[in-house]
Amino acid sequence: MEIIRSSRRSVAIQVRPDGSLVVRAPYALPETEIRAAVERHRGWIERTRRHLALQQTAPTLTQQELRQLIAQAKAALPPLVSGWAGRLGVRCTAIGVRSPRTRWGSCSSRGSLSFNCLLMLCPPEVLEYVVVHELCHRKHMDHSPAFWAEVERALPQYRAQRDWLKQHGPAILRRLPEKSGG
Ligand SMILES: [Zn+2]
Structure with a gap:
C-alpha cells in the first residue's frame, strides 16, 4: 500500500x-x-x-465465437422484440445484429433496430432492457424524461440493468477482436 x-x-x-x-x-x-x-x-x-x-x-473472442454469438442473437432477438413491440404498441420494421465497439443497440427513425451480438454475454434481463430501450425510441427518438418514463413503465427495475451495463459493458466490448465488422 x-x-x-x-x-x-x-x-x-x-x-x-x-x-x-x-x-x-x-x-x-x-x-x-x-x-x-x-x-x-x-x-x-x-x-x-x-x-x-x-x-x-476475459479473453478476446475468436471470429468463430463471434459468429456463434451473432447466430444466437439472431435466434433470441425476434421473439423478444415482437413480444415487447406488442406490449409497447410500437412497430419494428427490421432487426439487425452486429458487433459495434461502442453501443449495445440502435433504432432508426424508420423503425429498424440493431443490436450488439455481445448482448448474448450479458444476463438475460440486460438483453431485455436493451430491447425495451430501443423499442421505446419508436415513441421518443431521444433520451428525454418522457423517454425514460416510458422505459420505466415497461421495466420498473431498468436502472439495475442500465447500471450493470455501465459497470460491466466496457470489459465485454473490449473482448471484440480487432477485425470485427461494426
Ligand atoms: Zn437510447
Whole structure:
C-alpha cells in the first residue's frame, strides 16, 4: 500500500489495475487512522479487485465465437422484440445484429433496430432492457424524461440493468477482436 500525503482533507483509496492500493491522505492523519479507513473499505476494495481481475482475464473472442454469438442473437432477438413491440404498441420494421465497439443497440427513425451480438454475454434481463430501450425510441427518438418514463413503465427495475451495463459493458466490448465488422 502506497500512502501519498497532501493538503487534502479526507482519505481517498484507489485500486491500481494490478490490485495494489494507493491511499491519499491529509498530512497530519496518523497512519493507524489511514489503516482503519482502508479496513472500513475492505469490501469495496475486494470487489474492485475481483472486477479488475475479471476485466483482464476475459479473453478476446475468436471470429468463430463471434459468429456463434451473432447466430444466437439472431435466434433470441425476434421473439423478444415482437413480444415487447406488442406490449409497447410500437412497430419494428427490421432487426439487425452486429458487433459495434461502442453501443449495445440502435433504432432508426424508420423503425429498424440493431443490436450488439455481445448482448448474448450479458444476463438475460440486460438483453431485455436493451430491447425495451430501443423499442421505446419508436415513441421518443431521444433520451428525454418522457423517454425514460416510458422505459420505466415497461421495466420498473431498468436502472439495475442500465447500471450493470455501465459497470460491466466496457470489459465485454473490449473482448471484440480487432477485425470485427461494426
Ligand atoms: Zn437510447
